[in-house]
Amino acid sequence: MPIAGQVAIIGSASTPFGVLHDRGYLELLGEAARGAIADAGVTQERVEAAWLGTAEPGVAALLGDAGTAVTEAIAFAPKPVTRVSTFCCTGMEAVRAAAMAIAAGEHELVLAVGAEKMRDVSPRGSLVARTANLTHPTLAKGRSAPGQFALLANRYLQVYGHELADLAAVAVKNHEHAQRNPLAHFRTPVTVEQVLAAPRVAEPLGVLDCTPTTDGAAAVILASVDWAREHADDYAVIEAISLAVVDGYYAGFFHGEPDYLGFRVTREAAARAYAAAAIESPREQLDVVECHDCFTITELVNYEDLGLCGRGEGVELLRSGATTAGGDVPVNLSGGLQACGHPVGATGVRMIKEIADQVIGRAGERQVGGARRGLAHTLGGPGVASCVAIIGAPR
């Protein structure tokens, strides 16, 4: 059977996200994995296989370079563990791969876990320094992520006649939301003035337009919906999970995106997910969204690329309050990457946990009343890979 509608999330857990120099990669991974297993109400013995999402094993002494990190963290031998990496979509890819195994009937219960230590500094320097030294195709040319997304921001503001304050409003919203997320990296609200006054990273993006650099791990346990119906107290259903990949990573940022105003790859991934989940009007049919706000500008174009509004209408949607807590399609109630941070392998798993918690009705102070279906979205590469997951309540 294909994944759509047949695979259930029966347990999930996340470590706190933050600067966790006092906790190792294996420790974080283990906490998330064991937490998800406990949350599912099963014993570890019953979990038959695992998928690991870690994007940058080189930072933490090659930990996460292969699935054996899971084996060691939770004493999982000799069960199979597969490591996947897809830039910033890495975590959601771990969930997608694990869901494939459930859909195939290869396993009854599986673990998907994402973990990343972003703050560690290896003997060869920081993450960015190290990858640049490795002749990273964009970083080695001085094209950092903020620098590349700054191109998008400048172009977007210029074409649509918006102001820096419109970008800042995204950071304000997501930091406000994060006050209700005990696991977020930053839980202090910020004002438009603070965002605008923050040190510039790459014009027009300042520090508070950017996701922080963060450590963390998150995990989910998957089973078939048939299994969940019989055995699980509560669960969420993966109505769709899609990956799209386009070219441009080696050719250069925005290759094939000549208008510099959005990301084809998100539109492709969303189209596939919406088709699988029979979603025709995302704004009406989604109750809650987690999207990849690596920079403030990214959230605005994500609104458009995900079809929550038309092209060029992102700022208008934000201003309407629709995407703020209490709005009709709240986005990044967790605080998003802006406030949670972005431990790459963990992010997509965290998002899926967040949406699953919403449709199960256990999202605490962040709960959207009556949430039945939500979306989680990651964008990686930058701009060359995107995962979109639609998570719903059981029918």
Added chain:
Amino acid sequence: MPIAGQVAIIGSASTPFGVLHDRGYLELLGEAARGAIADAGVTQERVEAAWLGTAEPGVAALLGDAGTAVTEAIAFAPKPVTRVSTFCCTGMEAVRAAAMAIAAGEHELVLAVGAEKMRDVSPRGSLVARTANLTHPTLAKGRSAPGQFALLANRYLQVYGHELADLAAVAVKNHEHAQRNPLAHFRTPVTVEQVLAAPRVAEPLGVLDCTPTTDGAAAVILASVDWAREHADDYAVIEAISLAVVDGYYAGFFHGEPDYLGFRVTREAAARAYAAAAIESPREQLDVVECHDCFTITELVNYEDLGLCGRGEGVELLRSGATTAGGDVPVNLSGGLQACGHPVGATGVRMIKEIADQVIGRAGERQVGGARRGLAHTLGGPGVASCVAIIGAPR
């Protein structure tokens, strides 16, 4: 449906393996992928998704760090491409993941491709120097692969009372086989005397006991057996494909293997594959084997761990001629890693292609008359991950 017996290999291709400084990573990857698509007799448009196996993207400017390498190499956008990495099992893991998608019914036709440029030297030095510099858990302590397998070799020779010439006989056999493999890195036969006289790498292993360092790529196209039955001219069936992972990578080589005489992880992977494929007597039920002869000693213990003979009987099996061309269970007719080399991501895919070609009956000068079922095996980590695939002719 689970994978076993339901997924078919309908096309395959491999680049020549060798020192390919004149050919880039994307070029090799593209040649293998396009070759497999052409061999399957389908158009690229019909291939819906891909899996990429590359273990060491840092050597080639991070090429292969995510699936977008496939996207760029063959203009595959916007289709999903997932990268997996599992040490030396990376290539076979790509096939396993792709098979999962077919078994799930997520896709009709998919590509699994493995590629590795091992000979490139990055600005930070060679592969080994670079990973050691990254605080690799074993290399950084001076424990190179030859050094670690030398421990196994010394112990094996001592316990069972064998000679260096018994190790050398593996290299002699596989180099002899490789004369009939036009894609092998080395096709010149070697003598026991040459193997014994070769420069020592790590006592008791000399240069000719070790797999060379090699570039290359290989690919397969998968479909359901139902699809293959209707549409394919010829195909092979994945009767089983399993991964086992045990701990020890971070804890240290041979953790949990106190006898230093074999690899539990291969035994675990084989047990799973044999159960799925209903194999009770591997020696009798397998017509041909490709196993992970990264060092001469490895092939001998693989015989034992794969159940082709009892523990401690590897040398006897080799001496009997059973594993030599013309024997009843020929091993590494391709030349194995000894003579083909070991471009990590490509190796497992190449092996699966080799066994598929055998059961289809198109293995050229290497063909085993009447071959109906074979096994491919990789060992990674070292000693912490193993993949075993059973490939059979259609029933």
